[in-house]
Amino acid sequence: MHRAARIEDAFHRWRERRGRRRGLTTTIIPYTGYGAPGWTRVLCRVVLTRASRTPRERVRGWRAFFSIPVADTEVTVIAGGVAQRVAPTRGGVLDVRLETALEPGWHTITLRTDDSEPVTAPVFIVDPATRFGIVSDIDDTVMVTALPRPFLAAWNTFVLDEHARTPVAGMAVLYERLRREHPSSPVIYLSTGAWNVAPTLTRFLDRNLYPAGALLLTDWGPTHDSWFRSGQEHKRTNLARLAEEFPELRWLLIGDDGQHDEALYGEFSAAHPDNVAAVAIRQLSTGEAVLAGGRTKAALRETESSVRWFYGQNGAELARALEGTELLGG
Numbered sequence: 001m002h003r004a005a006r007i008e009d010a011f012h013r014w015r016e017r018r019g020r021r022r023g024l025t026t027t028i029i030p031y032t033g034y035g036a037p038g039w040t041r042v043l044c045r046v047v048l049t050r051a052s053r054t055p056r057e058r059v060r061g062w063r064a065f066f067s068i069p070v071a072d073t074e075v076t077v078i079a080g081g082v083a084q085r086v087a088p089t090r091g092g093v094l095d096v097r098l099e100t101a102l103e104p105g106w107h108t109i110t111l112r113t114d115d116s117e118p119v120t121a122p123v124f125i126v127d128p129a130t131r132f133g134i135v136s137d138i139d140d141t142v143m144v145t146a147l148p149r150p151f152l153a154a155w156n157t158f159v160l161d162e163h164a165r166t167p168v169a170g171m172a173v174l175y176e177r178l179r180r181e182h183p184s185s186p187v188i189y190l191s192t193g194a195w196n197v198a199p200t201l202t203r204f205l206d207r208n209l210y211p212a213g214a215l216l217l218t219d220w221g222p223t224h225d226s227w228f229r230s231g232q233e234h235k236r237t238n239l240a241r242l243a244e245e246f247p248e249l250r251w252l253l254i255g256d257d258g259q260h261d262e263a264l265y266g267e268f269s270a271a272h273p274d275n276v277a278a279v280a281i282r283q284l285s286t287g288e289a290v291l292a293g294g295r296t297k298a299a300l301r302e303t304e305s306s307v308r309w310f311y312g313q314n315g316a317e318l319a320r321a322l323e324g325t326e327l328l329g330g
Helices: 003-021 061-066 149-158 171-181 195-207 231-245 261-271 286-292 298-302 315-322
Strands: 025-036 039-049 075-079 082-086 093-099 105-112 119-125 132-136 187-194 214-218 250-256 276-282 309-312 323-325
Touching: 025 105, 025 195, 025 214, 039 075, 039 105, 039 119, 039 214, 075 093, 082 093, 132 171, 132 231, 171 315, 187 195, 187 231, 195 214, 214 231, 231 261, 250 261, 261 276, 276 315, 309 315, 315 323
Parallel strands: 025 119, 132 187, 132 250, 187 214, 250 276, 276 309
Antiparallel strands: 025 039, 039 093, 075 082, 075 105, 105 119
């Protein structure tokens, strides 16, 4: 394990011992999962918090980043009446694929530890007959950040309320139209953001009427083999995993042209053309592009595979571009 990871783990163990002496209690922060008949990807985070706070207050804003992760425990997952015990990984994050007997559609599973209150998490089981799904970026795709990338993490940390975040015009309407057109389709929000901000992002998506779906975020801090986590590798790995888990699904990949989405989607489309229905790219305004660090060369990406690419500055323009295809109204 990388030296930075060993140092971080030792620091978290010290914080956990100190936190328990102060009376902090174990809390599970549940995240939306997904799966197919026979298995479910279960996602949550285990932390120490003050028992006197409400669950919402325990994980809001800066508290989410300074909460104490708990890795030396086991989480009992109850799905379909069957209980299974699994342990979280570094950072208190539990990301595990379990054998389950759940039918297609939305379900609720229960999560608990020996010393925590039980919580519930929604999971979406994809029907084997489904052939279409949506993968969406978050920052500058569904939510306007208008911040230089180096300050984005600080914004996500210290802006405490989802009301302060602005949705991209028309994107929620576009996603809802796509879901009506393909009612059994899964929606995956794939972002380089940290799991710490998942509760705030979930409330933002709910408040602005985006369709429910799983968040695939990343842990905060060093990895097993490097000082810093790679957001691009996180997205690349999860896209490849989705292609492996759902070989019959064709995904509409939605992102923006502010640096890496086009490159990653182009790379994935070239490697897995049968798993991509199309790529939809939100074009940033000149000011947004400057803050995002520039644009990528989209034309080069389009020549690498036969996948169709669509562009627009907002949800309405993307909807017009997609109309008449089999994805929307065709």
